[in-house]
Amino acid sequence: AQSVTQLDSQVPVFEEAPVELRCNYSSSVSVYLFWYVQYPNQGLQLLLKYLSGSTLVKGINGFEAEFNKSQTSFHLRKPSVHISDTAEYFCAVMNTGFQKLVFGTGTRLLVSP
């Protein structure tokens, strides 16, 4: 079975500052990794995903994440955040058998002016 840990429930940051949202996973098999963003009362939008290849993955809205197999991490980063990035961010893992997604508990990113 797979599991995901997002240690930070909330991350406050000022506009134009860099941010890192942490994600660690646990799995006995190879996995695919995802980051999703959720705005209030909406579904989830895919930010980026790691399936294979380069461990540095670039996504939408200027976000990127790096897959670190030795540390079982997939941290999300953005060099300069905007007010509009305020949202809930979910890290998710799926085994390469392409079965169900397992989500972390989410991190609320709060960007203030």
Place this chain on the structure above:
Amino acid sequence: GAVVSQHPSRVICKSGTSVKIECRSLDFQATTMFWYRQFPKQSLMLMATSNEGSKATYEQGVEKDKFLINHASLTLSTLTVTSAHPEDSSFYICSARHSRGTNYGYTFGSGTRLTVV
């Protein structure tokens, strides 16, 4: 591409009545769809996996008679909350699995806010 439409976005119903939520894949065929429930300020909890033409697979602790899932076509899955009670009030989200070449992924609907009064 890979758009999922979920309706309604918001519904209020009386206790004891049933509510149907639809999840449609608009530009691809989805043999597998998933239904999630999300409590306020919490993560998504997988309720069941919906397979076209066969019975849904429910997660442990989810009442299959309470949450009826039908996946009669390759583009439509429905979740019916039967005899709804206030504790069923929640945010329900569907997703569909798609695969185009090596581009595997899940697309989510916009969610349904259910309030049972």
